[in-house]
Amino acid sequence: MTLKVGDIKQYLYCPRIIYYTYVAPVDRKVTPKMVYGKEEHIEFERLERRRTLRAYRLAEGERRFRTPLESPRLGLRGVLDMHVVTSLGCLPVEVKYTASRPGLNHKYQLVAYAMLLEDAYGKPVRHGYLYLIPSKNVYVVEITPNARAFVRRMLLQIADLIRRETFPPATRRAGRCVDCEYRRFCGDVV
Numbered sequence: 801m802t803l804k805v806g807d808i809k810q811y812l813y814c815p816r817i818i819y820y821t822y823v824a825p826v827d828r829k830v831t832p833k834m835v836y837g838k839e840e841h842i843e844f845e846r847l848e849r850r851r852t853l854r855a856y857r858l859a860e861g862e863r864r865f866r867t868p869l870e871s872p873r874l875g876l877r878g879v880l881d882m883h884v885v886t887s888l889g890c891l892p893v894e895v896k897y898t899a900s901r902p903g904l905n906h907k908y909q910l911v912a913y914a915m916l917l918e919d920a921y922g923k924p925v926r927h928g929y930l931y932l933i934p935s936k937n938v939y940v941v942e943i944t945p946n947a948r949a950f951v952r953r954m955l956l957q958i959a960d961l962i963r964r965e966t967f968p969p970a971t972r973r974a975g976r977c978v979d980c981e982y983r984r985f986c987g988d989v990v
């Protein structure tokens with residue numbers, strides 16, 4: 801089966817989301833935050849087309865937006881927000897709508913996109929960027945061998961959860977349940 805890059809982000813946020821997506825699919829509630837985040841992505845793209853690449857500390861490069869990527873080797877696909885093609889290689893950029901610092905789920909989502917870009921271009925990707933809305937802060941993420949191995953482990957764990965149809969325990973971080981769009985299906989969380 802082919803998993804989506806977003807599955808890694810969701811699995812790290814709470815494995816139950818994978819269960820509700822693949823094993824016992826439920827209607828996902830569209831929250832105002834999701835709608836706003838989508839609008840902000842469109843605005844990011846509009847503004848980014850007019851900006852220099854200074855935020856990424858790049859002197860040259862060509863931006864490409866919303867690129868569909870797929871790797872049969874990894875069993876993974878996704879649509880990357882933006883990447884910059886330079887004479888030295890290409891660099892993924894993921895846009896996140898969050899007021900706090902990027903989470904591990906965001907980091908490994910970016911690593912997964914870097915791995916897809918490597919397959920697409922046949923060149924190693926050494927780092928990528930997380931662009932945070934609304935702060936406009938850009939975080940550099942190194943694409944290390946350990947990070948790649950972690951992503952591959954996550955993909956195996958997600959596939960195993962789906963194959964075994966295991967209902968996972970709730971996330972230990974109860975605060976995540978507060979505005980989770982799947983909350984009404986979890987009877988055991990506050």
Ligand code: SF4
Pocket residue numbers: 813814815816817969970971976977980981982983984986989
């Ligand atoms: S409500 Fe909590 S336990 Fe249920 S899916 Fe959401 S984050 Fe996970």
